Amino acid sequence: MTKPVELPRHLRKISHVFVDESMQDSTVARRVRDRLNGTTHEGIPWTVVSADTDRVEFDEGDAQALYLKEYKGKFLRFCPGTRAYHCCGYRIIHIGENCPMACSYCILQAYFQDEILKIWANQDTLFKELADGFGADPNTRYRVGTGEFTDSLALEHLTGYSHDLVGFLNDYDNVVLELKSKVVDLSWMQAATRTDRVLPAWSLNAPFVNEHEEFDVSTLKERLEAARTCAEAGFRVCLHFDPVIHYPGWREGYAEIIDMIFDYVKPENIAYMSIGSFRCMPQLTNIIADNFPETNYIYNEFVPGLDGKARLLRPLRVEQFSFMIDRLRSHGMDKQLYFCMESTEVWNEVFGYSPKDFGGLGKRLMAQAFGE
Amino acid sequence: MQLSKEIITVSADSIHDTGSHLFWTGPADESLTDSINEFGQAAPVLAREADNGFELIAGHARLSTLRQLNQPVLVRLVLDADERDMGLLYLADNAQRPLDDGMRLAALRYFQTLMNEKELKSDILPRLGIKPKSKDAKLLFSWLDMPGNWLAHLATGNVPLAAVTPIKRMSDTDRLTVEPLFAGFSWSRSNAVNLLTWLFETSKMTEAPIADVMQQAGMAEIMKQGLSPKDTIARLCTAAKAARYPELSILQDRFNKAAGEIAAGTKWRVVQPNNFETGGAELTIQVKDAAQLKKAVEDLETMTGISRWKDIWELGGKND
Numbered sequence: 260m261t262k263p264v265e266l267p268r269h270l271r272k273i274s275h276v277f278v279d280e281s282m283q284d285s286t287v288a289r290r291v292r293d294r295l296n297g298t299t300h301e302g303i304p305w306t307v308v309s310a311d312t313d314r315v316e317f318d319e320g321d322a323q324a325l326y327l328k329e330y331k332g333k334f335l336r337f338c339p340g341t342r343a344y345h346c347c348g349y350r351i352i353h354i355g356e357n358c359p360m361a362c363s364y365c366i367l368q369a370y371f372q373d374e375i376l377k378i379w380a381n382q383d384t385l386f387k388e389l390a391d392g393f394g395a396d397p398n399t400r401y402r403v404g405t406g407e408f409t410d411s412l413a414l415e416h417l418t419g420y421s422h423d424l425v426g427f428l429n430d431y432d433n434v435v436l437e438l439k440s441k442v443v444d445l446s447w448m449q450a451a452t453r454t455d456r457v458l459p460a461w462s463l464n465a466p467f468v469n470e471h472e473e474f475d476v477s478t479l480k481e482r483l484e485a486a487r488t489c490a491e492a493g494f495r496v497c498l499h500f501d502p503v504i505h506y507p508g509w510r511e512g513y514a515e516i517i518d519m520i521f522d523y524v525k526p527e528n529i530a531y532m533s534i535g536s537f538r539c540m541p542q543l544t545n546i547i548a549d550n551f552p553e554t555n556y557i558y559n560e561f562v563p564g565l566d567g568k569a570r571l572l573r574p575l576r577v578e579q580f581s582f583m584i585d586r587l588r589s590h591g592m593d594k595q596l597y598f599c600m601e602s603t604e605v606w607n608e609v610f611g612y613s614p615k616d617f618g619g620l621g622k623r624l625m626a627q628a629f630g631e
Numbered sequence: 632m633q634l635s636k637e638i639i640t641v642s643a644d645s646i647h648d649t650g651s652h653l654f655w656t657g658p659a660d661e662s663l664t665d666s667i668n669e670f671g672q673a674a675p676v677l678a679r680e681a682d683n684g685f686e687l688i689a690g691h692a693r694l695s696t697l698r699q700l701n702q703p704v705l706v707r708l709v710l711d712a713d714e715r716d717m718g719l720l721y722l723a724d725n726a727q728r729p730l731d732d733g734m735r736l737a738a739l740r741y742f743q744t745l746m747n748e749k750e751l752k753s754d755i756l757p758r759l760g761i762k763p764k765s766k767d768a769k770l771l772f773s774w775l776d777m778p779g780n781w782l783a784h785l786a787t788g789n790v791p792l793a794a795v796t797p798i799k800r801m802s803d804t805d806r807l808t809v810e811p812l813f814a815g816f817s818w819s820r821s822n823a824v825n826l827l828t829w830l831f832e833t834s835k836m837t838e839a840p841i842a843d844v845m846q847q848a849g850m851a852e853i854m855k856q857g858l859s860p861k862d863t864i865a866r867l868c869t870a871a872k873a874a875r876y877p878e879l880s881i882l883q884d885r886f887n888k889a890a891g892e893i894a895a896g897t898k899w900r901v902v903q904p905n906n907f908e909t910g911g912a913e914l915t916i917q918v919k920d921a922a923q924l925k926k927a928v929e930d931l932e933t934m935t936g937i938s939r940w941k942d943i944w945e946l947g948g949k950n951d
Binding site for chain 2: 548555558559560562563564565570573575602604608
């Protein structure tokens, strides 16, 4: 008898699958069923959710449920940036909600206070909406990503969602898709017919933060090895330092990971790189304190920002940003660098210019994404 | 449980009044003595028969007063009452008393051994004027397992109900460290919660016990200065906030000094509006007539020439 295969570590807490009645025969549902076969999770229960069910309840401690749902809302959305800070202006393709990994700083803890990992299984509806949007005017360019309300690749091993999306977008020359993740799953590469319209992206952080605040994720080395694999295959990658955490020893920690990046990829392999300081809606602080009692960076000098979110005091942010930008510049990075949700003051203090000096952040990143 | 229809007269000394269901007992006030002297005992106390006399169920102040006056006591007997019934009767008999948080907690603590949490919420809280799903209900429940010294501070009104949240996040050692702050002063809700939160969070951030945080902040010295309670509390809060937000406090202090010099002798108010998230300052003034407006404009004109503005422009920025 063949020994059942283990699922990737970050998927092992999945102990139940819910599927909407209307989605039982969907591509995603069939694929999840197939991919669970022969694994240690082959026998987990499946529950069909009837159309008149208001809400799926699942509360079994740490265990997680995968819910293959027929989504009725809009799939293509704007990033929920605020006016007080410069937003990168990318568009979100909404493929699901929640994440199987556990990072202490993650905003999804506040958004989704359950252990249900939702995937929108009605891909045909999603693709129809995207075709209507992207196909309306081939001269309108889109920089899109799926990593806003979930991790782009966390469930890829079971759902193959990004593989399908990459395949679908092959026909749209005016769209660049960013796949942002903290795990390594490169199966989507098989679906890509061109390397200049997909931007695989990984979040990075100081090794201390990775070890103490991120759980069930790939190591920094694994992420950078994956970035190198993508670069060698001809893709450009994106790297994101978000959130940057202010902790004792942050200089050494961020210097180490910044130096490490260039052991794996060259500056020209990087389409763009964001840096964002830890910020959160005030209620997230208590959630973090409850979920991660050992975490103490939340007790740093956070003050209410212009958007109402708690932000590290500006001089402390500027000090960290300046250190990191200087280090990145010493490795040859420059125009690819940008801040996620920062003020004109901070841009000017660190970079010496602000987005309005180069026509806006969204415009610059669009050009970077399309390789101009 | 049942109440007898007859009222009997017994000697005060035959009634025992030490039951734990008498959770709000205190010294009787003079007006009750005056009333009994003038009219006699208007309402009977409630008691049940015990092995060697009677056990008081409700009417402690009346019994104490009558005992002091060496008068017999009118008693209405309660039959087949258990601990829960006695507590409920005591509550009902005292329904008109104004309640504070210490009294509410004392009642809850009595009933918590006699019923489950659901019953406590649905049956007892409303009798104490608390909605079962309210924030105060949650806070009261948090207080249930607090040590006795803290319960005493709540009863005296020195520590507010809401302080339990930051207190419960602390270790036993840290709780012992902060407890003396509440021994002699009556703290408002916001001051207590802020101070305790700042101390706890600083301790977490610096990975040091709260005793070290308080020592570094000079809080023991503040306590020894012999200031008024109001001034002591204000200084303790300022010290705790400076420990929690050291960089912000330094910036704020420098801003205040510069702003004070700039606006000296005028009615202009110069403040930093957003915790230095942007640079600059916000200026406000209230004027009631044309003369005041003219003076405000002249003052503003004078203020623009003061060199201290440069410090404000650069405060918190890269060139600071």
